[in-house]
Amino acid sequence: MKLELRGITKRFGSLVANENINLVVESGEIRSLLGENGAGKSTLMNVLYGLYQADGGEILLDGKVQAFKGPGDAMAAGIGMVHQHFMLIPVFTVAENVVLGNEPVNAIGGLDLDTARARVKEISDRFGFDVDPDALVEDLPVGIQQRVEIIKALTRNAKVLVLDEPTAVLTPQETDELMQIMRELAKSGTSIIFITHKLREVQAVADKITVIRQGKVVGEADPKASASELASLMVGREVDLQVEKAANKVGEVVLSVANVSVLDDREQRAVDNVSFEVRAGEILAIAGVQGNGQTELSEALLGLRHTIKGGGDITLGGQVLNNLSVRKHLEAGIGYVPEDRKKDGLVSEFSIAENFMLNGSFGKPFTKGINIDFASRDEISAKLIEEFDVRTQSASTPAGKLSGGNQQKVVVARELSRDVKLLIASQPTRGVDVGSIEFIHERIVAERDSGRAVILISTELDEVLALADRIAVMYRGRIVGIVDAKTSRETLGKMMAGVAA
Amino acid sequence: MSEDNKLLKEIMSGSPLRITLSVLLGFIIGSIFMAVFNENVVATYASFFSSPGTTFQVAGQTIVDGYVALFNGSIINLSADNPVSMFRPITETLRLAAPLIMAGLGVALGFRVGLFNVGGTGQLIMGLLGATWISTRFDLPWGLHMVVALIVAIIFAGATGGLVGFLKAKTGAHEVIVTIMLNYVAIDLFTFFLRTPSLLLEHGGGGNPKSDPPALTAQFPRLLGDSFGLNIGIILAIVAAVVYWWLMERSTIGYRFRMVGHNANAARAAGISVERTYVWAMAASAAFIGLAAANQGLSATSGLTSSIHANIGFDAITVALLGGSRARGVVVAGLVFGAFKAGSPTMQILGVSPEVLGIVQALIVLFIAAPPLIRAIFRLPKAEVK
Numbered sequence: 007m008k009l010e011l012r013g014i015t016k017r018f019g020s021l022v023a024n025e026n027i028n029l030v031v032e033s034g035e036i037r038s039l040l041g042e043n044g045a046g047k048s049t050l051m052n053v054l055y056g057l058y059q060a061d062g063g064e065i066l067l068d069g070k071v072q073a074f075k076g077p078g079d080a081m082a083a084g085i086g087m088v089h090q091h092f093m094l095i096p097v098f099t100v101a102e103n104v105v106l107g108n109e110p111v112n113a114i115g116g117l118d119l120d121t122a123r124a125r126v127k128e129i130s131d132r133f134g135f136d137v138d139p140d141a142l143v144e145d146l147p148v149g150i151q152q153r154v155e156i157i158k159a160l161t162r163n164a165k166v167l168v169l170d171e172p173t174a175v176l177t178p179q180e181t182d183e184l185m186q187i188m189r190e191l192a193k194s195g196t197s198i199i200f201i202t203h204k205l206r207e208v209q210a211v212a213d214k215i216t217v218i219r220q221g222k223v224v225g226e227a228d229p230k231a232s233a234s235e236l237a238s239l240m241v242g243r244e245v246d247l248q249v250e251k252a253a254n255k256v257g258e259v260v261l262s263v264a265n266v267s268v269l270d271d272r273e274q275r276a277v278d279n280v281s282f283e284v285r286a287g288e289i290l291a292i293a294g295v296q297g298n299g300q301t302e303l304s305e306a307l308l309g310l311r312h313t314i315k316g317g318g319d320i321t322l323g324g325q326v327l328n329n330l331s332v333r334k335h336l337e338a339g340i341g342y343v344p345e346d347r348k349k350d351g352l353v354s355e356f357s358i359a360e361n362f363m364l365n366g367s368f369g370k371p372f373t374k375g376i377n378i379d380f381a382s383r384d385e386i387s388a389k390l391i392e393e394f395d396v397r398t399q400s401a402s403t404p405a406g407k408l409s410g411g412n413q414q415k416v417v418v419a420r421e422l423s424r425d426v427k428l429l430i431a432s433q434p435t436r437g438v439d440v441g442s443i444e445f446i447h448e449r450i451v452a453e454r455d456s457g458r459a460v461i462l463i464s465t466e467l468d469e470v471l472a473l474a475d476r477i478a479v480m481y482r483g484r485i486v487g488i489v490d491a492k493t494s495r496e497t498l499g500k501m502m503a504g505v506a507a
Numbered sequence: 508m509s510e511d512n513k514l515l516k517e518i519m520s521g522s523p524l525r526i527t528l529s530v531l532l533g534f535i536i537g538s539i540f541m542a543v544f545n546e547n548v549v550a551t552y553a554s555f556f557s558s559p560g561t562t563f564q565v566a567g568q569t570i571v572d573g574y575v576a577l578f579n580g581s582i583i584n585l586s587a588d589n590p591v592s593m594f595r596p597i598t599e600t601l602r603l604a605a606p607l608i609m610a611g612l613g614v615a616l617g618f619r620v621g622l623f624n625v626g627g628t629g630q631l632i633m634g635l636l637g638a639t640w641i642s643t644r645f646d647l648p649w650g651l652h653m654v655v656a657l658i659v660a661i662i663f664a665g666a667t668g669g670l671v672g673f674l675k676a677k678t679g680a681h682e683v684i685v686t687i688m689l690n691y692v693a694i695d696l697f698t699f700f701l702r703t704p705s706l707l708l709e710h711g712g713g714g715n716p717k718s719d720p721p722a723l724t725a726q727f728p729r730l731l732g733d734s735f736g737l738n739i740g741i742i743l744a745i746v747a748a749v750v751y752w753w754l755m756e757r758s759t760i761g762y763r764f765r766m767v768g769h770n771a772n773a774a775r776a777a778g779i780s781v782e783r784t785y786v787w788a789m790a791a792s793a794a795f796i797g798l799a800a801a802n803q804g805l806s807a808t809s810g811l812t813s814s815i816h817a818n819i820g821f822d823a824i825t826v827a828l829l830g831g832s833r834a835r836g837v838v839v840a841g842l843v844f845g846a847f848k849a850g851s852p853t854m855q856i857l858g859v860s861p862e863v864l865g866i867v868q869a870l871i872v873l874f875i876a877a878p879p880l881i882r883a884i885f886r887l888p889k890a891e892v893k
Contacts, residue, residue: 310775333778342776350776353769364766365777367759376758 007084007165008033009054009197013063016049023049025221026063031166036188036198038212038229040205040240042439043410046221047201051168054199055087056080067166086164088155090171096144101126103143104158129157133190148297149180156187160196167191168199173207177295178467178499185211203240205233206468241440249447249472252455256475257286260459261307261428264318267483268299268306276302278483281318284428284459289450291462291474291491295502299483300463301345304432307461308342309335323427336365339427343417343434345463347410351417354406358398359387361405362420386423394419395445411442418446422453429453432463447473467498526831528885529874537867541573541859542566573859580853581846591734596849598737602806604845605740606799606819611826611837612751613795617682618832619755620788621768626671626686627820629693630664630793632813634800636697637663639707639811642721642804652724656805661797667693668793669786676782682789690820698813709810717810727805740802744841747798752834754791764788796820825872844868 009031016024023046031037039047052058054065056074065072067083074080077087094103101122110121126139135153143151152172159167169188173181188198188211202208208215208229215227217239225239238244261284270276277299284290292300305311307320309332320327322338336342344350352361363372363383371382387401394415398408405413414434421429431450435443450473454460464470470477471491478488479501486501542548548569551562579585581600587593610627617624624630638660641647647655667689674680700707701716709719727738755761766774767784775781803815826844830836847868851861874881 308776331778331780332775333780336778344776349770349772351773353766353773355769356766360762363762364773367762367766368778373759376760378757378759378762 007195007197008068009166009199010066010069011050011054011063012066014050014053014060014065015062016046016053016058017061022221024053024060027218027221027223029216029223031197031199033165033197034192034195036192036200036211036213038208038215039199039201039218040203040208040215040227040236041218042203042240043437044439045218045240047218048170049221050218051087051170051199051201054080055085055168081162081164084163084165085168086156086159086162086166087168088152088159088170088172090174092151092155094143094151094154097142099140099142100137100146100154100157101139103154104139104161108162125161126157129160133187133194135187147180148175148295149177149183152176152184153187156191160191164196166197166199168201170201171203172200173202173204174465175296177502178495179503181207204468205236208236209233237440249444249451251451251473254287254289254454254475255457256288257457259283260286260323261461262319262321263307264321266303266306266320267314267317268302268311269314270302275314276483277306279317280480280483280485282478282485282488284461286427286459287454287457288475289454289460289462289473290488291464291470291477292480293464293467293470293474293477293498293502294480296465298480300432300465300480302483303480304342304345304430304461304463307335307430308332308340333368339425341421341424341426341429343414343421343429343431345432345436347413347417352405352413355404357402358391358396358405358408358416359383359401361416362387362390362423364420366420366424390419390423394449409439410437411439414438414446415442418449422449426458428459428461430461430463433465434462435464435466435469467495470498471495525878525881526829526875529871529881530829532874532881532884533867533871536870537863538570538573540866541863542569544860545569546858569859572857573854573863576854576857576859577846577850577864580850584853595735596853598731598735599849600842600846601741602737602845603848604841605744606802606817607822607826607844608744608838608841609747609799609802610796610819610823611830611841612747612834613792613799614823615827615830615832615837616751616755616764616788616795617792618827619761619768620764620784620792621771622672622675622785622788622792623683624668624671624686624789624792625683625821625824626668626689626793627796627823628816628818629686629690629820630667630796631800631803631816631820632690632693632697633667634660634664634797635804635811635815636693636700636707637797638801638804639718639721640700642725643707643719646722647724649724652722653727653805656721656725657798657801660801660804661794664797664800665790665794668796669790671793672786672789675789676785694813694816701811701813712810715812717812720809720811721805721807725805726808727802736806738806740806743798743802745838747795748834748838751795751837755834760787764791796823799823822868825868828872828875 011027011029014024014027027050041047049058053060056077056079065074072083095106101119104126105122110118112118123139126137129135130137135157137150137153137157143154172184176184192198200212212229215229216223217225217227219240219242227236227239264281266277266280267275268277280303282290294300302311306313309327309330312329313320322340325338327335327338348354353364366372371379371386373379384401391398391401396412396415396419398412405416418434434446434450438446450460450462462473474491476488477491477493477498479486479498481502481504486504486506548562548566551565555562579596581596584593584596610631614624614627638656641656641659671682671685671689674685675682698716701718702708707718709717727740729735729738731737755765763779763784766779767781771781799819803817804811807815822844826837826840830840847864851864854861
């Protein structure tokens with residue numbers, strides 16, 4: 007089905023999220039929408055899916071103007087969407103999930119599961135999905151769950167399929183399989199809109215690329231264009247994708263983790279008998295697909311989560327930290343950039359200045375006795391805002407009003423301005439614009455060069471390869487192996503799927 | 508963050524516009540109530556269709572009379588023939604506002620930490636128990652007696668609040684459930700004390716649960732002589748508001764309280780013990796309520812019964828909400844509701860039902876507490892909730 011967007015404009019108050027966007031996707035075409043976070047990709051897709059009403063412009067399917075009042079209309083017209091976060095019910099089977107909201111019924115009004123199974127099987131076989139209709143969704147790997155979402159869309163006769171950042175949760179191998187599926191679907195005539203910020207994937211699978219910046223289409227590109235060309239188009243200026251990094255001078259062991267296990271919120275063993283060391287002046291990257299224990303490990307290193315008794319020790323600069331309070335961990339010299347800044351790193355309602363003193367309310371330089379030292383806080387805030395290039399009108403702006411990149415700079419500035427021995431940076435550039443990514447990467451390398459130990463936890467292989475001196479790969483709570491930073495992508499990909507190097 | 512915490516945040520972020528509209532709407536609906544059910548107005552209903560004008564005229568007159576009476580009863584009595592009765596209303600407003608401000612600050616503190624302290628009544632009564640015990644069973648010099656009773660009231664109430672925080676921190680029990688249950692415990696415990704001769708029952712008293720009047724050495728000194736009831740309570744309330752402002756806006760303790768209230772996860776990652784904060788915040792919240800307890804217990808000149816709590820623990824919630832949990836707002840809200848209390852007898856004398864004030868008070872808070880409702884009525888844009 008041919009999709010045409012004509013002059014789509016969407017405003018939120020004074021903010022123009024989409025401005026006069028034109029886009030034509032031919033039947034059987036894979037079109038990549040490329041753009042930074044906040045460029046307006048998701049808004050555009052939500053307009054297409056009927057979740058938002060456009061303030062201007064029209065949507066045409068095969069030349070006919072559509073008026074979607076909600077996702078129901080969009081689905082009926084043949085538009086399917088696979089969200090970044092799956093909308094599946096874990097305790098239902100694949101077949102039950104697929105027919106949910108559209109259930110086939112038998113003569114007496116009961117659920118006709120045989121028909122449901124047959125539908126799943128038919129689509130699964132046609133495109134080589136290899137999905138068992140009777141498997142419980144919660145037992146399936148993430149990659150397969152995503153296929154269930156795609157099947158869900160296809161059983162509703164989706165002719166235009168929108169995939170919103172589909173590879174964020176996949177291993178490199180699963181990503182390859184997804185791309186294969188996308189090609190199969192396109193061959194059968196389905197139009198695919200593929201939203202991403204990963205240049206490599208765009209180059210691999212797209213027929214055409216549309217780049218969006220600040221709510222506007224800034225150009226179309228050919229998939230054969232080089233990565234730095236695409237990045238420059240996306241950001242609007244020359245971008246240096248390489249991180250300048252001199253050889254490091256490795257010092258003594260700062261952190262040693264020996265046979266540590268950690269439980270997650272469901273009392274499952276999320277970190278399973280993990281051991282590693284980090285030395286002064288090196289960046290140890292912990293790579294792996296999201297949800298393989300990295301979060302729990304980082305929380306344990308800060309003391310937010312207890313380690314299981316009977317395991318070994320977490321030692322920082324000679325001090326055993328096992329299960330001490332978070333405050334003791336911070337005082338021992340840990341800087342911590344959490345993976346979810348809004349949840350753990352910032353208080354959105356607090357001003358930037360208040361956020362700078364978040365973990366500094368117990369002593370100098372932010373306090374005088376039990377009073378806040380406002381003069382000193384203002385001085386430090388002004389300095390950090392300047393030094394870390396936080397784009398804001400003043401230090402009294404609430405942190406929640408800043409863009410993602412600037413929020414992250416506030417967190418990074420706070421943690422790097424403390425005198426720490428070890429910096430733990432968890433997904434330090436997630437949801438951050440390209441300009442800020444460069445800046446944050448440089449600062450992390452600078453920390454390493456100044457002789458601090460750095461742990462970088464990242465699910466983005468590009469980031470890991472750009473920054474790491476050594477790479478530890480985690481899979482299902484275990485460290486599959488710790489390898490040199492020059493290890494190939496293929497090897498790392500296999501390790502991320504659990505195969506030891 | 509859970510749904511009710513999000514709502515609590517939106518309620519707390521109460522914009523001045525929304526609060527103004529809530530007050531306005533509360534008064535409008537209150538006025539309608541006042542008019543529709545007034546005796547004189549009801550009498551005109553029979554002839555409503557022949558002369559509807561009369562009904563509206565009488566109704567309008569009733570509303571005007573009502574609010575004039577409220578003014579005369581709570582600010583300045585313009586029809587008085589001597590200065591004492593002329594100015595007594597404003598001093599009564601101040602006297603009645605004092606405990607509302609004190610307890611309102613306590614509830615407000617809880618809100619700022621994300622805690623809903625509906626246990627004001629129980630904490631107030633525990634404070635009263637302490638204050639009464641000191642003021643009726645001990646002999647101490649003038650002044651010192653009062654100070655000791657006041658401190659004991661604060662400690663008793665604070666400990667009760669701290670217990671709630673402790674139960675929440677250790678067991679995860681929700682503070683709303685715990686405080687409601689402790690309200691029952693406290694009220695019955697106090698009655699038991701009042702009934703027992705060896706504890707608080709008045710000397711030579713009968714079977715009624717009632718204490719001795721507080722010793723003269725422990726009573727709050729009056730500010731304007733014996734013709735006015737106004738005592739140092741209002742000064743203590745203002746001092747409490749200043750302390751509250753300093754604690755919440757200037758000190759590191761309040762900073763951490765607010766941090767936990769806004770984002771407990773971030774506070775945890777910043778090395779703050781959220782559990783311990785809950786204990787201290789509940790204790791601090793209840794300590795302000797303990798001050799209100801001292802005010803009630805030591806302002807009295809006759810023996811106390813358990814009704815002395817005068818529902819202040821619940822009224823404090825409305826004060827905190829209307830005041831936006833800020834020191835200045837709580838003082839203003841306390842004065843407004845204090846004026847309501849002072850003015851209602853005058854309204855009753857004029858045949859205007861003073862119950863309307865209770866309805867106005869409740870409606871104001873209801874509108875403040877239901878942001879979507881007031882937004883819908885006035886078609887305000889939806890607030891940004893992060």
